[in-house]
Amino acid sequence: MSVSAELVKKLREISGAPMLECKKALEEAGGDQEKAFTILRKRGQALAAKKAGRVTSEGVVGSYIHAGGKMGVLIEVNCESDFVARNEEFQQLVHDLAMQVCATDPRFIRKDDVTEEVLQREKEILKEQATASGKPEAVLDRIVEGRLGKFYEEACLYEQHFIKDTTGAMTIGELIASKIAKFGENITVRRFARFKVGEGMPSA
């Protein structure tokens, strides 16, 4: 089937994928924009997975200061070439990631970064909560596993929903994957620091 140029343009705006990719995805999805978007995201992630092993020693250190200096974030985002690091869209990505960290206060970058200790403590808490609410023993583990997904979504930057994405469907991992697909380079968040004035101070 053929799809209208308008639909292609709209999907391009949402996904940031190249025109031709958008057209193909829309054709494959029979003109359904949402399905086409899902196809593009899967393609992006597949491409990102392919690039995942590649060394990223270039990049940008960016910052975001919130509320007149009451909170701030410093972040290092790496890519493969200085050429990409200088690209305005890459720098926008760095800015968006710094803002995301400022707003959501993740404790880890990726799922893999969650330490065994934190994971075990979280599991215990979730199990206790489920027991306390009267869930039967037999389903406890399944419930804990389910709620653990929620924990990852909150605690790990890559699992979080991208706050600037109005559809609410795109995670940070997917956002980064889409940029990897676009630039054809591996992109990784290496580290961040988040300071809030007075946070963690002993009260006077």
Place this chain on the structure above:
Amino acid sequence: MSVSAELVKKLREISGAPMLECKKALEEAGGDQEKAFTILRKRGQALAAKKAGRVTSEGVVGSYIHAGGKMGVLIEVNCESDFVARNEEFQQLVHDLAMQVCATDPRFIRKDDVTEEVLQREKEILKEQATASGKPEAVLDRIVEGRLGKFYEEACLYEQHFIKDTTGAMTIGELIASKIAKFGENITVRRFARFKVGEGMPSA
């Protein structure tokens, strides 16, 4: 003796101290600008020492990004009131401190923050160097103590020379002391993070 208004004005520009303080210091120094500046700095530090115990739970998180994003610093500087935190001169101080950290890469904030382990290792290295250069055993300790001062000046933010001070005489500790004297509030650097793209990465 009386001093010219022009001299007072000039000292005020250099020191940032109030007009009357500058006049008094100049009178005390017999019109010698350098001596007057030293008097003001000592006064500032005495005042700072008095305020040192006071709780600083307000402040500003500031950042400085260098060389188009190849290096960046995030810093938290605390004061006692939000009123001072909002002051333009305080925010300039935060900016200057972030820039200083970016340029000089201190490992610690204050002398007291140098861990015993780092100090012992440093002493050993200095002693070995002094021995290797043929210094007699009897003076080794004195030489090590002397060179340790240089180590503190490089490794500790408060001991460093303020890079924007063209006289080369003002340390960061003195800069902060002068602002404490000016604002009448305790001011402290609480923490900083400094990222450089690719720094500390295993080479490919």
